[in-house]
Amino acid sequence: MKRSVNVTSDQAERIALNMLVWLVSNDELLPVFMGATGAGQDDLRERAGDPEFLAAMLDFLMMDDRWIIQACDAQGLAYDQILRIRKAMPGGAEMHWT
Numbered sequence: 001m002k003r004s005v006n007v008t009s010d011q012a013e014r015i016a017l018n019m020l021v022w023l024v025s026n027d028e029l030l031p032v033f034m035g036a037t038g039a040g041q042d043d044l045r046e047r048a049g050d051p052e053f054l055a056a057m058l059d060f061l062m063m064d065d066r067w068i069i070q071a072c073d074a075q076g077l078a079y080d081q082i083l084r085i086r087k088a089m090p091g092g093a094e095m096h097w098t
Helices: 009-024 029-037 041-046 051-061 065-075 081-087
Strands: none
Touching: 009 029, 009 051, 009 065, 009 081, 029 051, 051 065, 051 081, 065 081
């Protein structure tokens, strides 16, 4: 059983970076991300360590439950863990779900 735990901002960024690596390796989803965000290959390389970029990438993944399930399964994370990860990142405390 996958376990949810609270995370620090450093842990959240590390997990988000792993999620970005997963996204980059996903031939079907990567073009959707790049088209939706306007990010190019250079942005992926240059901003991979940027917490705000990683937070935006997590916001993108959270747009579809299937994407979160796939990404969490690949990382061995509980599905609800992504919310804790996102909350620990820039802008996470201000998120309003409407």
